[in-house]
Amino acid sequence: MCKVGIYLVCDYLNRDGFLKAVEICNRYKIDFLEIGFPFSDPVADGPVIEKAALDVLKRENTGDFFKSLKSAREIFKGRLYVMTYANVIFGYGSEKFAKEAQMVDGMIIADLPLTESGKFKRIFDRYNINLIHFATPESSYEDIDKVKKISKDFIYFVSTRGITGGSFSLDQETADKINYARNNFNKDVILGFGIRSKDDIHKACKTADGVVIGTEAIRAIEENRFENFIKSLRQ
Amino acid sequence: MNAYYGIYGGQFVPETLMRALRELEDAFVQFKKNKESKRKFQYYLKNYAGRPTPLYLAENFSNYVGAQVYLKREDLLHTGAHKLNNTLGQILLAKFMGKKRIIAETGAGQHGVATATAAALLNMECVVYMGKKDMERQAPNVDRMKLLGANVVCVEKGSMTLKSAINEALRDWVKNVQTTHYLIGSAVGPYPFPEIVKYFQSVIGKEAKKQIMEQNGKLPDSVVACVGGGSNAIGIFSGFVKYKDVELIGVEAGGESLELGKHSATLTMGRPGILHGALSYLLQDEYGQVANVHSVSAGLDYPSVGPEHSYLKDNGRVKYDVCFDNEALDAFKLLSKMEGIIPALESSHAIGYVVEHKDRFKNRVVIVNLSGRGDKDLGIVKQIRG
Numbered sequence: 001m002c003k004v005g006i007y008l009v010c011d012y013l014n015r016d017g018f019l020k021a022v023e024i025c026n027r028y029k030i031d032f033l034e035i036g037f038p039f040s041d042p043v044a045d046g047p048v049i050e051k052a053a054l055d056v057l058k059r060e061n062t063g064d065f066f067k068s069l070k071s072a073r074e075i076f077k078g079r080l081y082v083m084t085y086a087n088v089i090f091g092y093g094s095e096k097f098a099k100e101a102q103m104v105d106g107m108i109i110a111d112l113p114l115t116e117s118g119k120f121k122r123i124f125d126r127y128n129i130n131l132i133h134f135a136t137p138e139s140s141y142e143d144i145d146k147v148k149k150i151s152k153d154f155i156y157f158v159s160t161r162g163i164t165g166g167s168f169s170l171d172q173e174t175a176d177k178i179n180y181a182r183n184n185f186n187k188d189v190i191l192g193f194g195i196r197s198k199d200d201i202h203k204a205c206k207t208a209d210g211v212v213i214g215t216e217a218i219r220a221i222e223e224n225r226f227e228n229f230i231k232s233l234r235q
Numbered sequence: 236m237n238a239y240y241g242i243y244g245g246q247f248v249p250e251t252l253m254r255a256l257r258e259l260e261d262a263f264v265q266f267k268k269n270k271e272s273k274r275k276f277q278y279y280l281k282n283y284a285g286r287p288t289p290l291y292l293a294e295n296f297s298n299y300v301g302a303q304v305y306l307k308r309e310d311l312l313h314t315g316a317h318k319l320n321n322t323l324g325q326i327l328l329a330k331f332m333g334k335k336r337i338i339a340e341t342g343a344g345q346h347g348v349a350t351a352t353a354a355a356l357l358n359m360e361c362v363v364y365m366g367k368k369d370m371e372r373q374a375p376n377v378d379r380m381k382l383l384g385a386n387v388v389c390v391e392k393g394s395m396t397l398k399s400a401i402n403e404a405l406r407d408w409v410k411n412v413q414t415t416h417y418l419i420g421s422a423v424g425p426y427p428f429p430e431i432v433k434y435f436q437s438v439i440g441k442e443a444k445k446q447i448m449e450q451n452g453k454l455p456d457s458v459v460a461c462v463g464g465g466s467n468a469i470g471i472f473s474g475f476v477k478y479k480d481v482e483l484i485g486v487e488a489g490g491e492s493l494e495l496g497k498h499s500a501t502l503t504m505g506r507p508g509i510l511h512g513a514l515s516y517l518l519q520d521e522y523g524q525v526a527n528v529h530s531v532s533a534g535l536d537y538p539s540v541g542p543e544h545s546y547l548k549d550n551g552r553v554k555y556d557v558c559f560d561n562e563a564l565d566a567f568k569l570l571s572k573m574e575g576i577i578p579a580l581e582s583s584h585a586i587g588y589v590v591e592h593k594d595r596f597k598n599r600v601v602i603v604n605l606s607g608r609g610d611k612d613l614g615i616v617k618q619i620r621g
């Protein structure tokens with residue numbers, strides 16, 4: 001079975017709406033959630049996620065995010081990850097952040113490539129939080145080998161060169177790299193960036209173990225059609 | 236290569252950019268060894284850009300402050316600021332790598348103009364990202380970039396200043412990394428950019444050292460430069476850093492006051508954080524969100540700083556201090572009237588610092604890096620001062 005994960009910006013549109021979305025994801029058996037902790041300068045994100053993040057930052061801080069994360073953990077039965085940027089962790093105090101984040105399964109840090117991940121990994125390891133590593137169309141086969149070797153959780157395969165909110169397509173070269181990542185790797189290879197619909201999931205899952213949907217989920221929340229959207233993915 | 240300056244620097248970028256950074260680093264090593272590339276760079280610096288720039292003993296200003304003040308005249312470089320040293324170098328490097336398209340961010344518009352100029356000269360497609368607020372306060376440079384054939388993209392997100400322009404340029408780069416070189420305009424960003432920018436700007440320090448020895452017979456007591464991202468400062472400091480008796484002073488924008496949000500004094504008031512690919516001093520709140528910053532000068536209006544400056548602050552080799560908006564505006568007028576030289580508002584911070592601290596410079600020999608000329612600032616100065 002192909003796994004489906006949903007990315008939600010923490011406390012967007014507001015706290016109640018966010019927790020309701022978490023509940024819907026749980027009800028429709030979404031496999032995993034990525035909770036985005038907003039950062040002021042999200043360079044890996046397109047306009048939809050950036051706008052949502054900046055909106056939340058007008059009224060909330062990391063303390064609030066952890067409160068909501070705790071509630072989300074109680075509601076949602078699947079695997080739970082926090083996705084953010086390096087300085088949200090470093091600037092808060094990496095140790096303090098890791099301690100408060102213990103309830104999650106893993107951390108996804110958009111501006112933390114493998115070569116810089118060592119210091120963060122050592123801290124998160126102590127709290128049993130898996131650091132998620134990336135592979136991309138720019139990765140060499142050697143890079144992918146390294147990521148497979150070090151990963152204790154899924155590999156986040158960025159489907160295209162670009163930022164979140166684009167459209168989904170896979171060229172043959174990238175598909176080959178995804179296959180290579182899956183070969184002799186006993187965890188999942190999850191595709192992200194640009195996946196929007198049931199149709200995209202169908203296409204992606206010919207190659208990968210699962211997908212994560214971000215921008216389109218945020219749009220559905222903004223347009224008050226989140227439950228229908230999640231339902232449509234599960235039909 | 237080691238990507239760090241002490242604990243600062245590194246490559247905090249999306250994984251998608253790592254291959255490009257590796258290729259850039261390899262190409263830079265090759266470029267430095269390549270005789271033909273070096274010859275071309277020297278050729279353009281001399282015959283196109285107008286190097287060497289003079290080191291000028293500003294007598295009236297010296298009498299006024301009671302010191303011997305030499306100005307390193309980067310304002311006389313083609314396009315009016317030190318930025319062209321870096322853009323000529325990096326465009327040659329980009330050509331060397333086979334890239335077809337150049338993107339850049341700009342704050343004051345000087346780096347944008349210098350990029351558009353070098354791109355026109357060497358026939359490259361050029362896109363410049365610029366915050367909306369900066370397009371308004373540095374309008375003359377927007378027209379110059381367009382005339383030079385660049386596509387200027389107005390960034391209406393976030394602070395709408397230099398920081399937002401870098402965000403947008405990074406997003407473009409992730410998408411177009413196969414064809415595009417990101418020509419970063421200061422000694423900031425992920426490694427190897429801080430090293431590349433220093434390499435191309437070090438010509439300022441080399442010349443200044445030779446010139447001061449010729450004119451003064453010995454090294455100066457102090458070298459003063461303004462610090463935005465830190466490229467003109469690292470460029471001139473590089474010529475003197477090994478001479479421990481030469482005091483090096485980096486002047487940041489004190490803005491309206493030293494309350495968070497009202498200045499851009501990153502090294503003076505910040506603490507280590509990660510932005511735009513590097514760990515460096517950063518103006519941020521207690522949660523690691525990047526703070527709003529302010530400076531009357533668009534080129535200094537930036538919450539981070541080049542990682543090597545963080546290193547040089549911690550080890551004490553360079554002293555960093557501030558000049559406030561008002562002091563810089565006063566210095567802008569003062570130097571214009573006194574020497575017939577209109578300094579850029581950025582450079583006015585270095586001048587203003589010397590004026591404000593003239594007691595401690597008494598009878599000393601000081602070099603101020605006059606990083607650019609102030610024609611671009613007439614509008615904003617008139618608006619503030621009338």
Ligand SMILES: Cc1ncc(COP(=O)(O)O)c(C=O)c1O
Binds near residue numbers: 342463467468534579
């Ligand atoms: C004339 C001039 N000086 C200084 C700066 C600040 O940049 P840096 O600190 O990289 O020299 C700028 C930036 O736009 C500039 O135009």
